[in-house]
Amino acid sequence: MDKTLEIECLTNLAEGDHRSYELLFLAYHPKVYHFLYGFIKNEEEAYDMAQEIFYKVWVNRKTMGEIKSFKAYLFTMARHMIYNYYEHTLVKEKYTLSRLAQSETYEPEQDMFAKDLALLIDLVVSQMPEQRQRIFKMSRKEGFSSDEIASRLNIHKRTVENHISKALSDLRKALQYISFLFF
The missing domain is CATH 1.10.10.10 (Winged helix-like DNA-binding domain superfamily/Winged helix DNA-binding domain)
Incomplete structure (x- = not known):
């Protein structure tokens, strides 16, 4: 998507235009998905995360007119989602290990x-x-x-x-x- 069309879509999205949202979604969703999948190697999880990013875009649509680079905005959100994913995975692993350690304690x-x-x-x-x-x-x-x-x-x-x-x-x-x- 060229920069002029992107800025126009973001401005229209800020006013609640569904068509602009659809254009941005179609242009960037596959890229965001592949970026996420490249890091987490889980198709379903990557797809859900990409959907969540675009859900947040819609929820925060009124602020989209202020964004200068939508691509940078999306990939920053994706990067944060990856951090959260790994942090959550680490917490789950620590919990599982602690449960295993507890079950192996001698009583x-x-x-x-x-x-x-x-x-x-x-x-x-x-x-x-x-x-x-x-x-x-x-x-x-x-x-x-x-x-x-x-x-x-x-x-x-x-x-x-x-x-x-x-x-x-x-x-x-x-x-x-x-x-x-x-x-």
């Missing part, structure tokens, strides 16, 4: 609770019939599949699944009872 209460829970599970399992104990341990502690357990014990796969289901049901009942007593 003795959690460790104690996990040990107590493991003891409770072992106690409940030890009260189960021998075949159910064996199948449950092979499944949950040794990591065998139902097919592997059935093959090793020479029983039907469905029998293995029934034993595991009953074992888990016994554990649920015990955990419900314990949680009722303590919580």
Whole structure:
């Protein structure tokens, strides 16, 4: 867009002329978009940012008549948007890292609770019939599949699944009872 037409469009835009806005948008939106995309390498984000820049142009249209170089104005806005984008990304990354660090902090209460829970599970399992104990341990502690357990014990796969289901049901009942007593 030549300088004379640009100044005329900016003056008309300041008076609320939609057609002038459209001309400026069509002339500069692709350039702003490509500038933004060159830095952030995210098409959707670059497009949204370019849209936001032109939205701000429309909202602040009354001041557009004072601008001497619309291109410089747009690219200054784009540069600030890029700074904000990276600043926001940095804040998100710091937050994510802090959340990860918090989740990895050692808490003795959690460790104690996990040990107590493991003891409770072992106690409940030890009260189960021998075949159910064996199948449950092979499944949950040794990591065998139902097919592997059935093959090793020479029983039907469905029998293995029934034993595991009953074992888990016994554990649920015990955990419900314990949680009722303590919580």
